[in-house]
Amino acid sequence: MKWFISHNTIRSSFQLTLEKECGEKVSHCYQCGKCSAGCPIAFQMDYLPNQIIRMTQLGMEQQVLSSRTIWLCASCLTCTVRCPREIDIAEIMDYLRRQAYKKGIIPVEETEIPLFNKIFLRNIELFGRLYEMGLIGMFNMLSGEFFKDVFLAPKMFLKQKISIFPPRVKNIKETRAIFKRSGKLGKAHRDKLLNPRLLFLNLSRKIIGKIAKRDNS
Amino acid sequence: MIDQIKTKAKELLKTKKVDIVIGYKKASDRIGAIPAFIDKEGDIDKLIWDGYCVYNLSNYLKDFPGKKIGIVTKGCDAKSMTVLLQENQLKREDIFIIGIECSGIVDEKRKGGDIAYDERCKGCKPATPPIYDVLIKEEEKKQAPRLEQDPYESVRKLETKSIEEKFKFWQDEFSRCIRCYACRQICPLCYCPRCVAEQTQPAWFSKAVSVEGNFSWNVNRAMHLAGRCIDCGECERACPVGIPLRDINKKIEKDVKELFSYEAGVDTEQKPLFSSFDKNDPEDFIK
Amino acid sequence: MKYAYFPGCSLHSTAKEYDLSTKEVARALGIELIEIPDWICCGATPAHITMHLLSLALPVKNLLKAKEMDSFEVVTCCAACFSRLKIANHFMQNDNKHRKNVEEIVGEPYKGEVKVRHFLDVLINVFGLKNLTERVTNKLSGLKVACYYGCLLTRPPEITQLDDLEEPHLMDDLMKVLDAEPVKWPYKTECCGASFSLTKTDIVLKLSGDILQMAHDEGAQAIVVACPLCQSNLDLRQAAIKKKYKKDFNIPILYFTQLVGLSLGIEPKKLGLDKHIVNPLPLLKERKVLVDK
Amino acid sequence: MKIGVFVCHCGTNIAGTVDVERVSQAASKFPKVKHSASYKYMCSNPGQNLVKDAIKKHKLDRIVIASCSPSLHEKTFRKCVEAAGINPYLIEMANIREHCSWVHKDREKATQKAIELTRLAVSKVSRNKPLEKTYTTIEKKVLIIGGGISGIQAAIDIAFANYPAVIVEREPSIGGRMARFDKTFPTLDCAACILTPKMVTVSQSEHVTMHTYSEIEEVSGFVGNFTVKIRKKARSVDINKCTGCGACYNKCPVKVPSEFDMGLGKRKAIYTPFPQAVPNVPVIDRENCLYFKTKKCGICKKICTVGAIDYDMKDEVIEEKFGAIIVATGFNQFDHSVYGEYGYGKHKDMITGLHFERMVNSSGPTGGKIIRPSDGKEVRDVVFIQCVGSRDEQKGLPYCSRLCCMYTAKHALLLREHNKDSQAYVFYIDIRAAGKNYEEFVKKVQDEYGAIYLRGRVSRIFEKGGKLIVRGADTLSGAQIEIKADLVVLATGLVAQKDAPSLAQMLHIPYDKNNLFTEAHPKLAPVETITSGIFLTGACQSPKDIPDTVATASAASVKALGLMVQDKLAREPLIASVNQDLCSGCLACLKACPFSAIEEDEIEDRKLRRKRTVAKVREAVCTGCGNCTAVCRMAAIDLEGFTNTQIMEEVETL
């Protein structure tokens, strides 16, 4: 048996809070599984989208927020547009990710995406537009995949697809103010870029993974 | 403009399209205007048109049963005709509507002074009658500038008062009512063969001048005009004791517009307000 | 036809050829695109995953900048930017609570009055296919292409309001006008892995590999796209797909603007056709689409 | 006026809280009250006798019973006083039990209230008028709209009772949907074998008239007296001359897709929809007939030995009177072309359940072979998808279509029976097999016929390499599933007929947001409508399988026969009436009547010396809701039993 849940879990306010805050009626779901049937990323997920919805219905907040599935959702909306109960499942996934951020829950196996998001946004906050070189460099460094896609780099430079220098936007303060105020108003958690826990988790996982790989081969 | 009215009236009488033309003529005080009933071509020159033509002539339509009538009709009066048609009281083929796109009439209370437009004209736009057979337009330059004014201003003012203040206000007003029923007689839409106020089996409310009798009569009058009153203002004009009856009529008009998007006198085919409903009518007042 | 142009980050870096070809085509057809001065990133996927309000505020800021230009229509080419701008507009039009918050953040009132269009929409529905037919000088006859729309161009339909949800056809219609031959294939709106390019490369390899496979199976010689993310995943990752799945597709991934440009007789270089990882020039030559001058 | 008041103790039910004696004493002092009494159980035989005796002894002419709710014993006491010679509508009841003794504890207050309730009843009864039940005649004939199994069964039941029934069917033959089916669940008897005998019975019955290829054009009147206009479309074949030899359609040169076979097979331009058609008389499809298109050909006319072909035949509208109407118009199939993810209905090898029925039928277009419509090859892997259209608020219907689970199971079984190498995959959300032997049947299909049931909706279907790729899920195992199918069969839901709303408006019966006709009460009047004399049967009311359809058909027939056996139709006199002198003819009442029970009338106005329009109540139609009375500004229309005078008298007494 995977879990034991008690009536306390089932009667918790998780579903109600979700319905109130993100406006999607999770209770409408009758588990037809059409979302899971069409999900392009399902093959990588630990729980299928319909299972996440069911777990939400049952108040399994901890399990849902620490699942890999919510991070792996690519927001392609295939589920949303086909749901017979008109539930915006992708929006629920967004909400769950934001909740996970707020609560500081990051699944051990799925650290790259939260890390990437943070670096990406930080990047925008700093430069106004995406500084790809900076993004890739920073991500590779912090995720421990130092040489990822290195072989692509020369080609990209040659074809002038990537610039070494960051883009320039006038009045960058304006953009930064938007970030600041959004964080405040939305009560979103904007922790430091170098969240030590996230970094540690990520690095240790990568290193263990590499060692394991070497041992296997 | 008056020439156009006369020409049309002449043509109608000549071709026997109508038996009688109802219009306006000068009153004996040489200022005001009173209804004119013209059945001879020779009398046509009596017809006038000016800002004193306040009467709603549609009230006289029922006095000529079986006759074909040509009638000079302002925008507001045509609305009451619309209601009468909607309620099966007139046959459209019996009347020829000489529609007037009027620029407003004078405020009778200020007779003799400068032309001041009547209260109800201020919220009236456009002044084109909803139904007509021929439309006669006021010359451009005479068109009074219409005030973009909230037609429900005085209603809103009353609404903000406290319950006690409202009660006192209306009791004061109603206490003057002498139950002369002028408001009913003048109303183009009061045509019941026998008004409930005069019925005895049962006696719906006290016929005597009394607090509750006066109140009941006035509520009854208002409810019977709900979704029908087109705000021609005749009742208030006719009231000898000056009860602000339009403030009651306008209140209902405003409510039904807000609650049910219903407007009186715009469509002869529309169902009466209380003989229709919408599944989504508001019911927040129901427990 | 005058529009405020929002290129987005990708078109200024990895999708430079999309930017180039769009501008070339617009110029050739007399569609005036004026880049919004000082535009900023729309926030893309990371913003709406992380902070909902931010994901609305960033696009709104850009739309406000467009409004300052006295232009009430914004054109974008990137499907992701298109989606974010449209969604932001939708919220500003229909959700009072969010509108208030966003207005507070950007410091200006905005009710979603700036219209957002995809360049594909402008080309087909404003310029018109009929007009375009008359301008085609260099027919792409015999070129079999798979039109790939990706997920963000049509979803959610009530917001994007661009094309058929499950079987979009705008690019197919366009290709027919250029005398190219769009193949019938079922993966028009399948997901390519989108923003996982860097973080979950394995997913991208699998999904993009499937799409390439399907296009290949249905006889396509090239894939036509309208989204820089799709292009980059399908083009950039073909080498890795080859390595991982032992399948060498060598299918060029072209922007629809590049093909329109070619058919209008614009030089390949100006359209950035030299900037692809999978070189499209051999195919275009073989199909006699490129005439050596 | 001599009013008698009788107060009931109801054992201790009333007397426990209310001082019954005091009520009785107080009542005796009310104006016009001549006599009052109390008794332990007024509704018992001795109690009723007490009332009857008092009526005689005190010459009472109006009665008030202060006891329980009128919903319990109003009828009892009406009968009781009638037996004592008083008009049954001259009684009123004061509800001093449910509304008093049972809800109050304070004896003093409860007694006081009971006295006042009694006073109220006394004041009301003083204004009661004697009323007589009204009677209308009944046209002894039943109209049945629709000639499917539902209409056929109803006609058989009506005819069995020796009353005439008229079936109006718009297709050229009766038989409906069921005629298309192959076998029926769960018993697997063949549909034709059980339906054909019934069709023959109907055609041979002296009591049943059939108007096939006909439609209802207009309905007026009310229970017992409906007048119906029926359009008999031009068949181009004389139904009386034709022998049904079939020479005409054998020789007809035009072939078009057969509607009956869902386009899987062909028919001629002159055709009978299927071999067992009743009547076995062909019809010419004028849109496709060469003669009508080009004025050439005319082969059928030449070949017909009895001269039955009539190219000049015209539509004919007939008018008939009926006492009751049974609506049996059946259902339509949900149109799955709204599902873009399933290819907008364009995949050739994707068919609906009804197609499958035709295909699997040995007299069907494929001779019972289950093949791919695209290339005619026999199938191996067949995917069945349930809930297509049903339970889908986004693209389809909110409701469950109720039979798809069962017919899909049947199809899966028939598939294996017809093709031993085949495999059925059934995508389902829930299996709803609530019926006699239904669950057992589904189990059998799974266990013995190897159908694989997968729990999940299908998300996508597309063509690749000549197969249909079906992408679904099995939520029980948490797996995505992809099946390369030869054939996909959609269990499309049941929907109302497209023209159901216009028929409903013609009949003045309500329909719901799904255009299904609404029954008078979902539990206690499931085959009635709120319009008396009009009854519902079959799937026009909600999706139904054959047993349920036949059951409702018989139920509706009994309801109709219940009317037929009456000499006259008695109606409660508690209905509206117009005082035409007071009526202004504004017709606000007519427009506000939910039952169209008010009509225009013309009277000679003596004062005005001319005719004028006034309102008039159609007594047989009025249900006595009283809405008209409240919209009448001149109080010209009143409701018997609840007159303005009665109510005002009650209020006055407060």
Place this chain on the structure above:
Amino acid sequence: MSEWEPKIVGFLCNWCSYAGADLAGTSRLEYPPNIRIIRLPCSGRVNPLFILKCLSNGADGVLISGCHIGDCHYSEGNFYARRRFAVLKKLLEYLGIDPRRFQMSWVSASEGDKWARLVTELVEEIKQAGPNKDFVRKND
């Protein structure tokens, strides 16, 4: 006046609210004895003049109760009533009648508990509103 008990008139439709009040009785749910019920076939039967008559006849409060929307025995009666009394209620308030004095409710045949609760609350409200003095017909 310390012993003043309000007098309330209830116009109840026969099929839902009257049956609901019956059910309150069968379920022995207690509520104050201040209401006098007048049984009518349908809430659509209620003429606005009845309300005026009640008020001028000394009733301290008037209640109209019908079937919930969609449940009407006559299918549409309560729709008409709803519209009619929406207008009357606003008008009475505008003319200075305490809105607590005229109320409307939907009570189904199965809502005995709602009926009991409703009457209890109603009596409480009317008690707060005080006796209907201004209006009562002076004996003439």
